[in-house]
Amino acid sequence: MSRRSKEVSWKAFLREESLPHQWCAGCGYGVILKSMLYAFEKSGLAPKDVVVVTGIGCWGKADDYLYTNTVHVTHGRALPIATGIKVANPSLKVLALMGDGDSATIGGNHLIHSSRRNIDVTAIIANNLNYGMTGGQYSCTTPLDSRTSTSWYGDPEPALDICRLTETAGASFVARTTVYHVGTIERYILMALSHEGFSLVEVISPCPTYFGRYNKMPKAPIMLNWLKDKAISIERAKNLSEEELSGAIVTGVFADKKGHSFLSRYNEIQARAKKDLEGE
């Protein structure tokens, strides 16, 4: 792919000395990482303006490969830490990189409340539908009945829809795509980066090593085709019944609302408090 040269190239954000990366063959995370770097390049941001907070999991390794400010933290807590960073230093572009475990399972409460708070942070959720780093156990986004290393006879729990949840909770930018639809990853991340308020991009990613292998898709091309077949655009989904959408991956932009972000609201609070102090 030829790219127009920008002031700051995508390579400026990449810690090349840490390559090759540790993700498995066929994993989609390298694709998401590069798409994010392209989005950084197009955004006009410089590495020193960017803070990437990562939690624990395969996608939580992403900070190893980044030449930005990085903060690697405990499992599930990337969002409240990103919240503190952004509030303390609003001039920074703060991202939280989380997997399905980090963001929605152990960290689910923070995901709901970061959405509701509409905090000015960008969440990039790489969803590989299982816990890859610990050997392929089911997470809250594993499809119902799937086989994993802890659901050998089928996952008894239905999957959580991260985008529907966060949209309902108040996130003002929410989008989902898959690693198969590679061009949209960069586009959605770029939209999220320029958004004021809480922005979230979920990317469904192939994990042929665990989720795929346990569910008769042991190779990346099979998983990519599966993602392609399962994906239905949000526009098309609107005309389909719940039954027809069963098991589908609905892709597209779920929410893109302008409105009050946490920081803009808090600026008003500070103005009122200062007035109150002067009146004392």
Added chain:
Amino acid sequence: MTGKIGFILGNEAIVEGALVSGATFFAGYPITPSSEIAERASRRLPQVGGYYLQMEDEIASIAAIIGASIGGAKAFTATSGPGFSLMQENIGLAVMAEVPCVIINVQRSGPSTGLATKPAQADIMQARWGRHGDHSIIAISPSTVQECFDLIIFAFNVAETYRCPVLFMADATVGHLREGCVLRSKDEVEIINRKRPPEGLDEYYPYKADEDLVPPMATLGGHYLARFHSSSHNEKGLPTSSPEEAKDLIKRLYDKIEKNKDKIVKYKTFDVDGSDYLLIAFGGAVRAARQAALDAKKRGLKVGVLQLQTVWPFPAEYVCELAKDKKGVVVPEMNMGQIIGEVRKAVPDAIPVVGANRYDGEPLAPYEIMKALDEVLSL
């Protein structure tokens, strides 16, 4: 506010002291008996351009103050027993990633939800050992409203100096006490800010420590890219599984506190010179201990009091030095006997050490300490 005298709650004095320290960020989740800290912080911080965030739980609260500190703010949170338990994992993160912050625990009776409105000092060993893994920790405990104000400033100063979390172990007797308090201004107190890396370095190593074992902390968005890491990491802030690097890091994190004990340990003594007996107490129990010492004086006994304002790191050498020529030691605590173990480890075996303990949610009374002193006298 210069030199103004307030008749305020211990919890309120904590907030005023934090503001004088330059704190601009509080995140918390309301819990009795610490809620007045959140309430006052929510009013005062936006007045001075700061931020109050009410988070979804205590896990998020400690996470947010760690983030805010990384972002460049002086940040604090306040909680009590159940919330303190929830915060432990991320206090460990602040230890490992070397993030200065102050965590206030206004202790109440436990375990679990316990006696929500009643005081205790039963989290003091949790303060030392609540996280997994080897590390040292700093814990400071106030016994008066004035100390709530003065020692919270000290807590921020040591947090900034050593790039670490500092636990401020108040209790409900002090937090909910209303007393006169001199609200000193910024110019009247020493304020320490974290060390920053010098400009013009060829390369900044986020975890390369100076001689004092503390690495300078880069400002985000400034000259250098900063890296913070919760896993075992090298000087560059990159993860490592090298046994040498892992050992060096754990040792440095421990030593930067233990080897600077003389600067971190703060205590007060009352009538210890020439005394025959010694009471060793911290926090709210100091009040009863000092009254007990005065009562004992009326009985013709020479009793001194050692107040541990810094409880962790425990000043074992000093305790030994002070206690070695005494006939006996009493350790009053509002728990079943926690710090008494440290005292026993520190003093020579021949000296009797007896506890005065209360763990029913009521504050310790001087007569109970006197009873323990009588026990020492009878030995």
